[in-house]
Amino acid sequence: MLQFITKRTATLVAAVVVSSFAVFLIPYFTPGDPVRKIIRSRVAGDAVDESAVQGLSESLGLNDPLAVQYFRWLGDFFSGDMGLSFVSRTPVAEQVLPALSVTLSLVTMALVLAAAISLPLGIIAGLRPGSTADKAITAVTQALIAMPEYWVAPVLVLVFALKLSVLPTAGWNDLSSAVLPALTLALRPISFFTSAVRAGIIDAAAAEHVPAARARGLSQGQAVLRHVVPNGLVPLSTLFAVWFAGLLGGSVIVEVIFAVPGMGRLLFDAVVNSDIPLAQGGVVVVVALAVGVTTLADFVHRFLSRTVGASLA
Amino acid sequence: MSPVNTHLVLDGLQVSHRTPDAGTSGKPLLSNVSLSVEPGQFVALVGSSGSGKTLTAMSCLQLLPPGLAISSGSVRLGDLDLTRASEHQLNSMRGGRLGMLFQQPKRMFNPNRTIEQHLKEPLRLHAGLRGSKARSKALELLEEVGFADPGKGIRAYPHQLSGGMAQRAMTALALAGQPGMLLADEPTSALDKVLERQILQLLDRERRERGLGILYITHNIASVAAFADRVLVMNSGSIVEAGPVGELLTRPKTDYTRELLAAARLAPESRRRPPSRERDILVLDGVGKHFGSRRKLGHAALQDVSLTLKRGEILGVLGQSGSGKSTLAKAIVGLEAASTGTISRQLDAAGPREATAVQLVFQEPHSAFDPRMTLRTSLQAPLRPRLDLSPEQRDERIAAVMAEVELDAALLDKRPGQCSGGQLQRATIARALLLEPQVLICDEATSALDALTQRTILNLLLRLQRERNLSLIVISHDMDVVRYMCDRVAVLLEGRAVEVAETKDFFAAPRHPHSQALVEASIPCRADGLWSVLDVAKP
Numbered sequence: 001m002l003q004f005i006t007k008r009t010a011t012l013v014a015a016v017v018v019s020s021f022a023v024f025l026i027p028y029f030t031p032g033d034p035v036r037k038i039i040r041s042r043v044a045g046d047a048v049d050e051s052a053v054q055g056l057s058e059s060l061g062l063n064d065p066l067a068v069q070y071f072r073w074l075g076d077f078f079s080g081d082m083g084l085s086f087v088s089r090t091p092v093a094e095q096v097l098p099a100l101s102v103t104l105s106l107v108t109m110a111l112v113l114a115a116a117i118s119l120p121l122g123i124i125a126g127l128r129p130g131s132t133a134d135k136a137i138t139a140v141t142q143a144l145i146a147m148p149e150y151w152v153a154p155v156l157v158l159v160f161a162l163k164l165s166v167l168p169t170a171g172w173n174d175l176s177s178a179v180l181p182a183l184t185l186a187l188r189p190i191s192f193f194t195s196a197v198r199a200g201i202i203d204a205a206a207a208e209h210v211p212a213a214r215a216r217g218l219s220q221g222q223a224v225l226r227h228v229v230p231n232g233l234v235p236l237s238t239l240f241a242v243w244f245a246g247l248l249g250g251s252v253i254v255e256v257i258f259a260v261p262g263m264g265r266l267l268f269d270a271v272v273n274s275d276i277p278l279a280q281g282g283v284v285v286v287v288a289l290a291v292g293v294t295t296l297a298d299f300v301h302r303f304l305s306r307t308v309g310a311s312l313a
Numbered sequence: 314m315s316p317v318n319t320h321l322v323l324d325g326l327q328v329s330h331r332t333p334d335a336g337t338s339g340k341p342l343l344s345n346v347s348l349s350v351e352p353g354q355f356v357a358l359v360g361s362s363g364s365g366k367t368l369t370a371m372s373c374l375q376l377l378p379p380g381l382a383i384s385s386g387s388v389r390l391g392d393l394d395l396t397r398a399s400e401h402q403l404n405s406m407r408g409g410r411l412g413m414l415f416q417q418p419k420r421m422f423n424p425n426r427t428i429e430q431h432l433k434e435p436l437r438l439h440a441g442l443r444g445s446k447a448r449s450k451a452l453e454l455l456e457e458v459g460f461a462d463p464g465k466g467i468r469a470y471p472h473q474l475s476g477g478m479a480q481r482a483m484t485a486l487a488l489a490g491q492p493g494m495l496l497a498d499e500p501t502s503a504l505d506k507v508l509e510r511q512i513l514q515l516l517d518r519e520r521r522e523r524g525l526g527i528l529y530i531t532h533n534i535a536s537v538a539a540f541a542d543r544v545l546v547m548n549s550g551s552i553v554e555a556g557p558v559g560e561l562l563t564r565p566k567t568d569y570t571r572e573l574l575a576a577a578r579l580a581p582e583s584r585r586r587p588p589s590r591e592r593d594i595l596v597l598d599g600v601g602k603h604f605g606s607r608r609k610l611g612h613a614a615l616q617d618v619s620l621t622l623k624r625g626e627i628l629g630v631l632g633q634s635g636s637g638k639s640t641l642a643k644a645i646v647g648l649e650a651a652s653t654g655t656i657s658r659q660l661d662a663a664g665p666r667e668a669t670a671v672q673l674v675f676q677e678p679h680s681a682f683d684p685r686m687t688l689r690t691s692l693q694a695p696l697r698p699r700l701d702l703s704p705e706q707r708d709e710r711i712a713a714v715m716a717e718v719e720l721d722a723a724l725l726d727k728r729p730g731q732c733s734g735g736q737l738q739r740a741t742i743a744r745a746l747l748l749e750p751q752v753l754i755c756d757e758a759t760s761a762l763d764a765l766t767q768r769t770i771l772n773l774l775l776r777l778q779r780e781r782n783l784s785l786i787v788i789s790h791d792m793d794v795v796r797y798m799c800d801r802v803a804v805l806l807e808g809r810a811v812e813v814a815e816t817k818d819f820f821a822a823p824r825h826p827h828s829q830a831l832v833e834a835s836i837p838c839r840a841d842g843l844w845s846v847l848d849v850a851k852p
Contacts, residue, residue, distance in 0.1 A: 211376050212421040217408035217438045217490065219400070226434075227423045234425070305425060 004302065012295045019287045020077070023280050024070050030276070035062065082281035087273050092281035095266060100285060102172060103255070103262035107247040109178055110185035111240065118190045122197025123229060129202050137194065144191040153184045153257045170259040181258040185251055189243045196239050200232035207231070234305045241297030245290030249283075318391030319410050319493030319526060321350040321373065326386035328365075328372055328550075341384060343368055343550045352493055353524040355517065357537040357558070359573060360547035362734065362763040366530045369547070370496040373528075374413060375403050390494065409439040412492030414516075416499035418483035422471035428455070428482050429467040432489055439490035454485040458515060476634045477508040484512060488519065494526040495519075502533060502760075506792055506834040507633065509533075513540050532763040534577030535793070538562055546570045576768040592659065594784050595622040595645065595671070595752060599654035602640050602808075614640040615808045617654070622752065627778060627785040629799030629816065631792065631831060637808040638788045639676075642756045645786070646673045660751050669695075672745035676757040678737035682729040688740050689725040695747050714743040718773060735766035739773065746777070753777075754786045759794060771798060792831060796820055804828045 035056050039048050057063055061072065076083070082092035121141065125134040160180060161169040168177045204210075205228045213223045252264035259265075263282055270278035328343040343365050350356045358366050371377050373388055375395055388395040390411055393402065407413075415421040422431060432451040436442040442450050448467070455463035458481040471479060480500065487495060497516060501509035517540055519525040529541060537544055537558065544561045546554040548569045554561065565571045602615040614637045622628050632638045643649040645656060647668070660670045675681035682691050689711070696707045715722050718739040729737055738758065745753055755774065759767040771794065778785050787798050795802055795816070802819045804812040804827060812825040823829045 207423075208415075208417075208420045209423045211371075212413075212415055213423070213434070214376050215374050215407050215413040215415075216435045216486065217404050217406075218434060219404045227426075231423065231425055 005299065008295050008298055012291050015291045016284075016288050017074075019291075020074060020284045021070060023283050023287075024073055026280060027276050030274075035060070077281070077284065083277035085270075085278045086275045087278070092277050095278060096263075096281045096285055099261060099263045099266040099282070100289075102260060103248060103251060103264065106178065106181055106185065106251060106255070106260060106262055107244060109182040110247060110251075111189060111244060113182055114186040114189035114193055114243075115240070117186070118193035118197060119233075121190075122194045123201055123232075125194065126198040126201025126232065127205065127224065127228075129198070134198070138198070141191040141194040144187045147187060149184055149187075149253045150257065152187060153180070153254060156180050156184060170257075172258075172260045172262075177258075181251075181254050181260050184258075185247060185254050189247075192243070193236065193239065196236055197232065200235050201228060202232075204228045204232035234301065237301045237304060238294075238297050241293050241300075245293050248290055249286045319352050320389075320391055321348075321411070321494050321526060321528065322387075322389045323348045323369070323373070324387045324389070326369070326372060326388060327384045328368060328377065328381055329384040331380055331382040341550065342381065343372065346372075346386070346547075346550075346552055348528075348545055348552065348555070350494060350526045350528050352526045353520060354543065355520055355527045355529060355541050356543045356545065357529045357531060357541035358545045358547055359531055359534065359537060361532060361573070361765045364547045365550040366547055367498050368550075370413065370498050370528065370530060373496055374407055374411065376407070405439070408435045408487075408490040408492070410490075410493050412487040412490055412495045414484060414487040414495060414497040414500045416502055418479040419471060419474075419476065421483060422479065424471055426470070427467070428469050428471070428474075431482075431486055432467070435486065435489040451485075451489070454489055455482065458482070458485045458488075459511060477504055480504055480508065480512060484515060492525065494528070496528050496530070498530045499532070500529075501536065502531065504634070504790075506790070507830060509536060510539075510834050516540075532573075532765075534562070534574060534764065546573065572765060576764040591624040591626065593621045594624045594659055595620075596657045596659070597621070597645070597654065598657070600641075600644060600651045600656060601653035602637075602644055602649060603652045613808050615644065615651070618805075618808070618810045619654075620803055620810060620813065622784050622786060624751075624784055625778075625782045626801065627787060627799045629795035629802040630786060630788045630805060631790070631795055631802055631828075632805035633790060636805040638790075638805055639756055640808075641805065642673060642754045642786070642788055645752075645754060646671050648673070658752075666749075669748040670750050671752040671754065672748060672750035674738075674741050674745050674753060674755045674758045677761050678734050678741055679729060679761075681741050682737060684729050687726050687728055688732070692725070692740070692744055692747060695744060710747060711743075714746045717746060717777070718743045733766075734762050735770065738762060738766075738770050742770075742773065742777070746781075750783070752784045752786065754788065756788045757790070758787075760789065760791060767794070774798070792834075804831070 033053075035053050036048055039052055039056060061069060064072075080093050082096065084090065085092055085095060088095070118141070121137045125137040128134055157169050157180065160167045167179055171177050205224075207227075210223055210227055213227050214220070218226065248263060249267070250264070251260075251262060252268050254260070255262045255264035256268055263286060267279060267282045267286075269275070270282060324347050326343055326346040327341045329341040330339045332338045346365075346369055348356070348358070348369075358369065360366055368377070368381075372383060373390075373395065375388070375398075377383070383396055386396075390406060393406065395403065395406070398406070422428075429448065429451055432454060433443075433447045436447040436450055440447075440450070451467055452463045455466050460466040460478070460481060466474070466478065466482065471482075474482060484500070487497075495516065500516075501512050504512065513536055516525070516527055516529075520527055529537070531537060541558045544556065544558050545552050546561070546567070546569065554565065554567050554570050561570065562574065565574055597618055597620045600615055600618045601613065603613050618637075618641065620628070630638055630641065640649060644651045658667065658671065660667055682688070692711050692714075693707065696702060696710065699707075702710070711725070712722055715725065720736060720739050720743065724732060724736060724740070732740070738761075741758075742753075753774075758774070759770050762770060774785065774787075775798065777783060785798070787795060789795050799816050802812075802814055802816050803810050804823075804825060806825075806827045812819070812823065812828045814824070819828065820832060823832045
């Protein structure tokens with residue numbers, strides 16, 4: 001187990017380093033020289049003084065080898081200095097961290113909602129595959145995949161905010177303002193979780209140890225509760241983490257539509273405004289978190305399913 | 314001792330497919346099955362696979378697979394008519410008064426729960442024990458079934474137990490509810506003789522000490538001769554013959570029973586002398602295999618194994634589960650590289666042919682084929698690299714090996730799920746023959762089959778060996794198979810070859826203590842010498 005944890009943690013660190021290096025390189029691949037851009041933004045007129053370019057490059061450390069620049073940047077980054085935003089001239093960290101907390105709450109709410117809806121649906125469908133209930137659940141949840149967020153969100157706003165006036169249209173103030181964005185974000189996970197739970201339950205129910213448990217005197221319900229449902233849900237832990245990681249960066253559309261000040265919105269604005277330090281900071285934080293969550297899910301999955309450990313050993 | 318009456322009586326039981334409108338239809342799977350097992354009786358139910366033995370047991374528990382239903386007849390346990398009992402009555406009966414011991418114990422445990430969690434279920438349901446009381450009872454049960462360290466066993470997950478230990482744990486689980494009647498469905502067919510005998514002795518002790526009634530389902534006639542009082546013979550869903558064990562085994566009335574008995578009697582054939590003048594075709598010198606990382610030498614599956622195989626020879630490799638038999642097979646074929654020692658082949662073929670001249674016949678025929686491919690596609694695969702063969706030649710070759718293993722060519726268009734175990738095992742042999750091997754390694758090639766099918770497969774192997782002058786390595790835990798087939802025997806114990814001897818000498822005077830234990834266990838322990846009837850029951 002210790003070896004497993006060490007290995008996975010090493011993979012995690014490697015993934016963060018590699019992806020952060022890619023992010024670090026972004027400015028080098030954007031057209032135009034950033035130094036000239038900075039000077040041009042301060043000085044009137046098109047002519048740029050070459051000595052000013054040299055001086056600024058020197059003071060920013062841009063003449064050092066790439067590796068040195070990268071590790072200086074990475075060191076600064078993880079000590080909290082993510083640089084200044086081009087647009088607001090404020091430290092990136094001060095913008096990223098609040099946005100991150102908003103997105104984390106939004107994504108958590110969406111996934112809790114998705115789990116609360118898809119667990120019972122998937123279990124009902126999986127226990128009686130082919131039944132009317134199964135067909136109805138499968139049809140509805142599969143239809144959800146086909147509904148894009150930019151369509152669902154306005155429809156929900158139209159119904160709940162404009163017609164029924166029970167929920168606010170947009171913003172991020174109290175719990176009621178979180179309902180519609182969380183629900184919109186939950187729709188596709190609901191669909192995927194339901195079919196995963198259904199498949200897991202069908203597999204678990206077909207296992208030969210289930211009739212063996214009945215032969216020990218467990219009632220149908222007890223056998224399902226003790227031997228089918230827990231085993232059927234094991235694969236869900238990984239799926240849950242993958243979606244958590246995916247939604248951290250994938251909530252852009254929902255955040256933009258509902259004016260939620262989260263990471264998606266932040267990254268969207270950073271890209272639109274070519275605010276490279278802000279985009280870099282946001283992406284590295286999201287990547288680190290996503291990789292961390294998936295690694296954590298591996299540990300949980302390994303703990304839940306003893307045989308995974310056996311096959312690795 | 315059991316105060317409740319647990320006399321099990323089946324009367325005219327018929328099981329059929331259920332139709333959507335809750336009726337039943339078609340040819341019944343079980344018809345007119347009547348039997349009676351009294352407390353303290355050891356009744357054996359024998360028959361080839363697919364004859365309905367397991368279905369009979371599941372009918373007793375009222376746990377038929379979905380789609381099947383009892384269409385007529387009754388099952389009674391004491392005063393309780395199980396076909397009419399309420400679900401509540403059935404739940405307290407299952408695992409309580411009527412226990413069941415399953416075959417293939419590993420698949421019958423929930424892989425995510427410990428042995429303790431399993432044992433606590435019947436203890437809570439049928440003995441009302443919880444917490445530490447249940448735990449100490451569970452430890453007691455494990456000790457009773459022969460766990461050397463119950464404290465460790467109770468914490469184990471099923472996959473951490475060996476096959477034999479899992480079967481013991483399964484036995485403890487079946488006995489936890491203090492059943493008065495036990496349905497034992499092939500509880501030992503996956504075990505070697507030593508373990509088989511231990512499990513059966515354990516059940517027999519329960520029978521003698523507290524009057525446990527046992528319905529022992531098996532296709533292993535030798536164990537029936539050793540333990541049972543009465544025998545029921547089942548064929549295609551009906552009981553064709555029944556009687557006291559001595560009478561039925563010595564004077565079988567039906568042809569089917571005679572066939573079964575003949576198949577079980579894998580008496581030593583009058584085998585020719587081992588081919589002493591032939592040259593060695595395979596030489597293993599100090600072969601070892603360690604699993605684990607390079608720095609830390611892990612568990613040694615094989616240690617310093619030195620063996621030779623002559624051309625045209627049949628070498629048996631005997632050993633208990635976990636003794637390294639399969640690792641040895643894989644090392645010889647080249648599927649696993651040996652960590653130490655050398656394996657040299659002196660074959661007639663060279664180049665790529667040399668690589669395929671040693672072929673392996675796998676253990677479980679159903680998992681040796683891709684379930685989605687037809688047999689034709691599976692058989693075409695080994696020929697794919699042979700660019701020198703035209704499509705017609707490939708088809709001819711496949712047709713030829715199918716004929717050689719006595720399979721109908723029409724089977725080529727079937728998928729594994731549509732074939733019987735015996736047919737598939739023939740197909741695995743056919744697949745191995747396609748590449749014209751000189752050495753065929755049969756890794757427990759018949760242990761998943763019933764005695765009748767096993768016999769036909771063994772005879773097929775013997776014929777192929779004669780006709781093609783093959784060298785065979787027969788890996789088995791079954792002493793009878795080895796005695797029937799082999800010229801020489803090698804015994805593996807914890808990865809070491811502890812004894813290599815000619816078959817005749819080996820069975821007459823095994824030298825190593827482990828070999829002695831194996832040979833001794835293969836002779837049943839019954840005092841009345843009923844074993845000998847197997848040798849006089851002429852077909």
